[in-house]
Amino acid sequence: MTPKLFPLVSADVALFSIGDGCLQVLLAQRGREPQKGFWALPGSVLNPDLDHSLEATARRALREKLSLDVPHLEQVKTFDGATRDPRGWSLSVLYCALLPRDQVQAVAVSRVEKVRWADADDFGDLAFDHAQLLQVARCALRERVKRHALPLHLLPHKFTLTQIQRVCEMVLRTGRQDDVQLDKGAFRRRFAHASDFVAVEGEFETGAQRPAQLYRIAAGFRF
Amino acid sequence: MTPKLFPLVSADVALFSIGDGCLQVLLAQRGREPQKGFWALPGSVLNPDLDHSLEATARRALREKLSLDVPHLEQVKTFDGATRDPRGWSLSVLYCALLPRDQVQAVAVSRVEKVRWADADDFGDLAFDHAQLLQVARCALRERVKRHALPLHLLPHKFTLTQIQRVCEMVLRTGRQDDVQLDKGAFRRRFAHASDFVAVEGEFETGAQRPAQLYRIAAGFRF
Numbered sequence: 001m002t003p004k005l006f007p008l009v010s011a012d013v014a015l016f017s018i019g020d021g022c023l024q025v026l027l028a029q030r031g032r033e034p035q036k037g038f039w040a041l042p043g044s045v046l047n048p049d050l051d052h053s054l055e056a057t058a059r060r061a062l063r064e065k066l067s068l069d070v071p072h073l074e075q076v077k078t079f080d081g082a083t084r085d086p087r088g089w090s091l092s093v094l095y096c097a098l099l100p101r102d103q104v105q106a107v108a109v110s111r112v113e114k115v116r117w118a119d120a121d122d123f124g125d126l127a128f129d130h131a132q133l134l135q136v137a138r139c140a141l142r143e144r145v146k147r148h149a150l151p152l153h154l155l156p157h158k159f160t161l162t163q164i165q166r167v168c169e170m171v172l173r174t175g176r177q178d179d180v181q182l183d184k185g186a187f188r189r190r191f192a193h194a195s196d197f198v199a200v201e202g203e204f205e206t207g208a209q210r211p212a213q214l215y216r217i218a219a220g221f222r223f
Numbered sequence: 224m225t226p227k228l229f230p231l232v233s234a235d236v237a238l239f240s241i242g243d244g245c246l247q248v249l250l251a252q253r254g255r256e257p258q259k260g261f262w263a264l265p266g267s268v269l270n271p272d273l274d275h276s277l278e279a280t281a282r283r284a285l286r287e288k289l290s291l292d293v294p295h296l297e298q299v300k301t302f303d304g305a306t307r308d309p310r311g312w313s314l315s316v317l318y319c320a321l322l323p324r325d326q327v328q329a330v331a332v333s334r335v336e337k338v339r340w341a342d343a344d345d346f347g348d349l350a351f352d353h354a355q356l357l358q359v360a361r362c363a364l365r366e367r368v369k370r371h372a373l374p375l376h377l378l379p380h381k382f383t384l385t386q387i388q389r390v391c392e393m394v395l396r397t398g399r400q401d402d403v404q405l406d407k408g409a410f411r412r413r414f415a416h417a418s419d420f421v422a423v424e425g426e427f428e429t430g431a432q433r434p435a436q437l438y439r440i441a442a443g444f445r446f
Contacts, residue, residue, distance in 0.1 A: 004229075005230070006227075006229060006271075007228070007232060009230060009232070009314065046230065046312075048229075048230060048305065048311075048312040051305075052304055052305050053303055053304045054303045054304075075300060075301065078298065078301045080276055081275055081277075082274075082275050082276075088271075089269075091232060091277070091316075093301050093303070093314075147370070
């Protein structure tokens, strides 16, 4: 039998996706005390019998609560202290995951928890210190894209260069009213030789514009 | 009375300084089992009665073991899992600190632990997974300086622009044999308007070269 955990150790996940034309984050409503009814980042308390690592705890939380597997979890930061949880000294390792739009449906049909997508720049009050956790994850994501990392896991399975640019713009904005517009030419020159994505041969998106080459994530890409 | 900790929660510190013309890291020899006699990063197990946060645990470890206060601790990453410590499921939050050369003496006289400075790019075997922790901290420090953060806390109380450049070169190298030489003109142009350090009015370093303006860290600088 596992002894009672002390301090309380958890893994929480800031799960981002694109919806309603903006960067969104998944929130789950707490089903029990403390702070029952509050919205929070999905997560779970470490179960040492089940979890060989805290990343495994995070993956188990997503699987059990949301029937969800994510391609890549990134550790963001650890939040800890004597007063952040009314149950006592606690510690939460925060992870970030990017979810392709195609998988949103999988989350919507979850019957285990009440979940909703919130605007990542306007999410209201959250349980515990989760508003702070989410802000730190949001900021870390923005900083990575500022340093030219491409958040390709936010994109559908096949995507155009214009879609990459739009998603980067959504991630780079610093608030709901912030309208970031990257220069198309500079953006394309910067990623002309990017090895993070590859063309899907012979596949194009057709519409009002001229046909646009479709791309997919390259093997080995993580972020 | 504090209940027995489970999982085992610790804070460990990668404490960097400049010595012998290279970036060095402070190692402490373990005085008790497990892995007694092995070199390790200084650190301590969380004491919930004493520590309001894990950063406080890290500061207490440096104070108690090394009679040392550091200006700024930076959280690097959390390492966790069922097998990294023979005592069972454990978790260590790794912090990084930069120590001005002036304070090295304070560490050298510590009577509590056997400590030594090791080359940060050639430190030998360490206890537990501490070699991995140290590599991650070393790499994070290099990446920050690559992104033009200045590791000013590695410098003495007053320093010249040439000293800043030399320290950046030491941090940027990727191994003992790697000889990084930054272009002096480009380096100075980049930091011409830096607000991280300020001139010490009327103070110059004099020697074989022409007198060089002395600078100090600006108020509010953290990294």
